[in-house]
Amino acid sequence: MASNKSYSITLNNNVTEKAGIQFLIDSDKNFINPDKESRKVIMALMGIDVKYARAFDMILVEGHSNLEEIIELKQTSKITLIELKTTKKKLPELPKGFFFGATQNEFDIAAQFGEQYKFCFVSLHEESMSYALLSLKELNKIIKTKRVQYQINL
Numbered sequence: 512m513a514s515n516k517s518y519s520i521t522l523n524n525n526v527t528e529k530a531g532i533q534f535l536i537d538s539d540k541n542f543i544n545p546d547k548e549s550r551k552v553i554m555a556l557m558g559i560d561v562k563y564a565r566a567f568d569m570i571l572v573e574g575h576s577n578l579e580e581i582i583e584l585k586q587t588s589k590i591t592l593i594e595l596k597t598t599k600k601k602l603p604e605l606p607k608g609f610f611f612g613a614t615q616n617e618f619d620i621a622a623q624f625g626e627q628y629k630f631c632f633v634s635l636h637e638e639s640m641s642y643a644l645l646s647l648k649e650l651n652k653i654i655k656t657k658r659v660q661y662q663i664n665l
Contacts, residue, residue, distance in 0.1 A: 531597030621647035
């Protein structure tokens, strides 16, 4: 059973992520937040294994925006999967100074899709509200430290 502290941290992180999604949608009409059914369609079209269902949060579709009610996906090469990492920390040189967690699945799918998968780092601090998109290749060039942490269910 999770402690109250771990639950409140997870709950707070979910609120921050939702704020990050809203910030992106409001600041750049190219970011699209697909619903559950649309995610399934995207995964099927792109041949994405179900184990990666939680490895992306949003998408970009070349030539389309979040103002459209329906987007017809004809070319999967025009879709970029977006994994959102959000903080309330003041980061004037975003993504420099960003601390985040990532799953092996996120790194695996990023390696599989190359430039069609981006990590999106969002600062929601009022003095540094911005975002930065990085491919895995770009991210690997600037990672200072990386460690493995096991999360185990019994």
